[in-house]
Amino acid sequence: MTGGDAAVRGADRIVRGMRGDWEAVIGLEVHVELDTATKMFCSCAVTKGDPPNTHTCPVCLAHPGALPVVNQRAVEYATRIALALDCTVPPRNVFHRKNYFYPDLPKAYQISQYDEPLAVDGCFDYWSGDEKLRCRIDRVHMEEDAAKLIHAGGETGRITGSEYSLVDFNRGGTPLVEIVTEPDIPSPAAARDFLQQLRELVIELGVSECNMEEGQVRWDANISVRPAGSSTLGTRTELKNMNSFRFLQQALESELPRQVGILEAGGTVEQETLHFDPETGTTTPLRSKEEAHDYRYFPEPDLVPLAMDPAWVEEVRASLPELPLARVARFAEQYGLSRADARVIAGPGALARFYEAVVAQGVDPKLAANWTMGEYLAHLNAAGLEPGHGHVTPERLAALVRLVADGVVSTSAAKDVFTKMIEERAEPAAIVAKHGLGRISDSAALGPVVAEVVAANPSQVEQYRGGKRQVLGFFVGQVMKATGGRADPAVVNELLQKALDG
Amino acid sequence: MVDTMRLTAREAKKLLVDGEVSSAELTKAYLDRIAAVEDRVHAYILVTADNAAKYSTKVDREMQAMRGPLAGLPIAVKDNMVTEGVTTTCASRILHNYMPVYTATAVRRLWDDHVVMLGKTNLDEFAMGSSTENSGFAVTRNPWDLGTVPGGSSGGSAAAVAAGEALWALGSDTGGSIRQPAALCGVVGMKPTYGLVSRYGLVAFASSLDQIGPLTRSVHDCALLLRHIVGKDPRDATSVVAPAPIELPSAERLDGLRVGIPREYLAAGIEPGVRARFEEAVALIEELGGRCVEVSLPHTEYALPAYYIIAPAEASANLARFDGVRYGYRAADADDVVTMYERTRGEGFGPEVKRRIMIGTYALSAGYYEAYYGRAQRVRTLVRRDFTDVFGEVDLVASPTSPTVAFPVGARAADPLAMYVSDVCTIPANLAGLPALSIPCGLSDGLPVGFQFVGPAFSENRVLDAAHALETALGFTATPSLGGAEAALSQSGGAEAASPTGDAASAPPEGTAS
Structure with missing residues (x-):
């Protein structure tokens, strides 16, 4: 925990200051790179790990005379996200130019959306601790990613102190969806829960793998504090371009007491953009409001407004998979699981599918749930595997559960069997026979x-x-x-x- | 022998088909003409003589495979359309060495039709201007009087056609940049309906206003060239499928045609000589069976100021990509990226371009957006509505193309506002996205006067038909003498450098346009 006169306690909503109780008000802007085959406005392939500047064309290099054309699949993917967040999709949306000079932005403007976005007025329900929270979604809009800058010759890899910078335009023009929340998130832990569950939702929608290491999901957080129970909004600060859940929570937990300290000392919080240093656990200012960009948004004249056919929107809605929250409710109901267990199993889609495949073998759902949440999940975490991958198939886990249920093996012996299933890549019954792990009732x-x-x-x-x-x-x-x-x-x-x- | 001063594309095609002349001979006639007069006219930034000679020979040799309505006909292309393997400069130092990696769709369509490109014509830098004096490389001269400007920004294309240095040419029109130079040089020029011709590869000035169009010696040629460049382009989201194909015009009468003369266009600033030629043309329309009536486009006076907000605003973003990072001119020895940007743009852009970037940036800035850009867009809607209302009463609108004939080089260069007024009759059609065409309707003091028709969206065939009938009745056959050269030389003070006329993609010399 960082210094300051106030202390923050995890998911606890109340921030205790010297002179009273405070509460956090947090909003997020989440960027998701879409897994489309091609870029947002040209037909270059979206790739990862290819040699730099091998997927470029006159459009994404901003050569003179080149024009953007909207990727229809990206619109569909963005619409899936918008509908899953219960947003309204207006009959038309408009692309705008957001103007600023930077070497990673070849046109010197980003094609984004402004006052007529793809979708508005949604909400996202998520679990934080034992509480189901609702965060209103302000908007969901489409834009293009910038190119990747590599600052060379310095020690930190940041632009300060580097000798020169290289630009890889492969990423430039990748379709991005930006999800902007209302400031409804009540604590750093809730912000982390929100992001983790939002990520699971987006993965579930099949529009992005949301790979964290590759920066497919990034976010800005804005945070302010106010006296507990108040409904006013204080001056907020912004944490830019983060892509680690842990660092986000740490950064927010460090920023909260800082703001409380300032306010309790009679000062005012500056509206500014902050950088979080994970090494020191503290935030430092990047730029203040006075230095903020004037992006000079105006409607992109190279693109016509997108007309959203209501029938098409309904088609997209009908094609949405079961969403995690609904699935949690269904699992609790259908399989007789506790809420807490249902959340663990039914939250991530891949795990839910694995579990249902186990249950489909006709084993006891509760016992199957215990094994899925217990040994199986621990195995995935230890091996760094996604659910459904590795040598433990649903059929094998079901066979093991059946051995336990039928009293063929004891619970503790079954844990041995499970370990050997991974080591020996064999059927549980064969392992029991081979190692003599069967229950002794004689x-x-x-x-x-x-x-x-x-x-x-x-x-x-x-x-x-x-x-x-x-x-x-x-x-x-x-x-x-x-x-x-x-x-x-x-x-x-x-x-x-x-x-x-x- | 080919008379490049008079030959139309239609006639040239007949000569080719009849075997009277080969494409190589035809092309050579223009290259010879260029060699003979280019040092006086400066219509071209780059003459691709070797390529043109080679390609025309190839067309002759492979006539069976390379046939088509335009095969073997030579053309000049304004140097703001990118051409793969041929430098494209926009008459700007910032692109002095830019070698495109692709070809503009409109040009590509002509290349696919086996048209022979003679070279790239001069323009006001990034098409910003009405005199071609803003070129970063050379001032193009009006062949009718070398002491005067050819108009702009497609002044190079207009002058090339007028001086017999091109059979026909492509230009681009954002606020009159095809029609006004066509008028001042005594040729035909047309801006099609917005969206009819792909803008892919046209270096953007103001994206919502720019259109590529033909500059030709006859209305028939105009239709012929237009029909080969129109069409929906998957690379240009603002391009559209033409509702009807472009027909070659044949009308000789205008029976029943209702022509509206907007009183606001004639209210002020029209030179007496221009007004006289215009009124004679109006009388001719009546003789041909048309009916001319006065109409009102009440928001005309706001069109010019709205244009000079919208166009610079879009330009300020469109020209932001010229930053020295990926291509074009880059200032040397900058210590950091921001300094490199500033110096590259400071040294690379000319004064008019900088002026418009600053105006546009200001108009889009926080706190000013509504007062300038927002309001200008509302004016644009009103201007468009004016035309919709008027086209409920009349079939076409007619006016002089330019309030004046060609003005002397340097006369307006120091006064941007005086220059901007050159486009007062042409800008509304761009704001409304409508087709508009200029034909020569006579001379005033020895200089051509342009007559403009504006039609409803996608009424190209009606506009071309009416223009064809009027052109036939007018019988304008005068050709320029390339006189007044001494006056031109004395005014330019000998400081003007010649434009490069070889195939080599050499850096053009320092410009002199102020």
Whole structure:
């Protein structure tokens, strides 16, 4: 936690200052690169990792006389996002030119949207802790990405201190969707939850892989504070161009007490753009409002306004997949899962599909949920895999769940089986057979083990016989330990009682 | 022998088809003419003589494969249309060495029709001007009087056709840049309906106003060239499918044609000589069976100021790409990127271009947008509505093309406002996106006067038909003498450098236009 007179506590809405309680007001502008085959305004391929400047043309290099033409697929993808966020899609939208000079912007203007965007007035419901929150969406609009600058010769890779800069125009002109929220997000943790769940939604829509390392999702956050319970809006600061959930939360958590400190000391918060340094955990000003750009927006005369055919919009709406929030509700209902479990499983689409494939094998949904959330998710995280990838297929996990349900293996032995499923890439039944991991229910086999345990612990036997019946649990544990967890607890109980009481 | 001063494309085509002349001979006739008079006219920035000679020979040799209505006919192209492998400068130092990697759609269509390109013609830098004095390289002279300007910005194309240095030419028209030089040089020039001709590859001045069009020696040629460059282009989102094909005009009568004469166009500033020729033409229209009536376009007086907000605003963004990073001129030895931008643009652009970039930037700035750009756009809507109303009463609108005949070189160069007024009769058609055509309707003090028809959107065939009938009745056959050269030389003070006329893509010399 950074300095300042106030402290922030995670998801807790209230920021405690020296003189009272404050609350955060956070809004986000999220940029998503779309996975279209070609760029927003020309037919160059959208690619990752190809040699620099190999996917360029007169249009995306802004050669004299070249003109933009709108990518219809990008409009469709953007519309999917807009509709999934419950936005209104007006009958027409207009592209504008946003003017500024920078070497990554070859036309010296970005074709974006301004006062007539693709979509307006939506909302996004998301979970933060145990709470379902609603964030209103101001607008969803389309634009083009800038080229990539590589600042060479410096130590930091930033423009300051670099010897020269290189421009890779492969990325220039990639379709971007910008999602602008209302300032409805009440805490840094909620901002993180919002972004993670928004990302899951966009992936679910099939319009972007939202690869974080490649910067396919980036966002600006604006933040202000106000006295708790107030409905006024304070002066906000802006954190630009972030692409890490963790750093976002850290940056906001560092910015909140800074603002509270200023206000409680009788000062005023400057409207400015801040840079967050993850090394120090603090924010520093990039530029103030006075230095802010005047982008001189005006309607792009090279493009005609886009007419959105209502029938086409409805087609797009009808083609939307089940959205995460609805799926969470359905999973809770259909599979009898708790809300919390349903959120874990049904939030990310790939995991939800995996789970439903497991359940489709006819196993108990609750047991399947425990295994999906437990061993399977831990395995994915450890291996860095996406759900559905790796050697644990839904069929195999279902087979394992069935072995547990049928009492063929004990729960603890099943965990062994799971590990070996990954190591040996084999069917659970085969692993159980090969390693002898099946449950031992045979009293003839368990009798000697029980006798041994009883013989080895005379003092506990004393206690038990003295009336301390709960010591039975100790003996069960010892037998389990001796059998590698494979002993059938019911049989063990019966044999132990017989041995101890007898 | 080919008389390049009089030959029309229609006649040239007949000579080719009849085997009277080969494409190579025809092309050579123009190249010879260029060689003979170009040092006086300065119509071209670049003459692609070798390419033209080679290609015309190829057309002759492969006549079977390379046939078509325009095959083998030579043409001049304004140097603001990009041509792959041939430098395209926009008459600006900032693009003095720019070698395009693609070809403008309009030009590509002609190349595909096996047209022979003679070269790239001079213009006001980035098409900003009405006299071609704003060229970064040379001042083009009016062949009718070398002491006067050819008009602009397509002054090079107009002068080339008038001086017999081209059979016909392509120009571009943003506020009159085809029609006004056509009028001042005594040739035919047409700006089509906005969207009819692709702008892909036309270096943008004001995107919502720019249109490519023909400059020719006859209305028939104008239609012939136009019909080969129109059409929806998937690379230009503002281009449209023509509702009807362009027909070659044949009308000789104007029976029943209602022609509106806007009183606002004649209200002030029209020279007596221009007015006299115009009124004679109006009388001729009546003789041909047409009916001329006075009409009103009440927002005309606001069209010029609105244009000088909208066009510079769009230009300020369109010209921002010339930053020295990827192509064109780059200032040397700048320590950082911002200094490089500033010096490149400071050294690369001429004064008129800088003036318009500044006006446009200002008009779009926060706090001024509504007062200037927003209001200008509303005026534009009113101007458009004026025409819609008038075309409920009449079929065409007619006016002088330019309030004056060609003016002396230097006469308005120091006074931008005086220069801007040159376009008062032509600008409204651009704001409204309408087809408009200028034909010569006689001489005043030995200099040509232009007569303009404006029609409703996509009424090209009506405009061409009416112009053809009037042209036939007018029987304008005068040709320029390329006189007044001594006056021209004394006025330019000998400081003017010749434009490069070789195939080499050499950097054009320092300009002298002030």
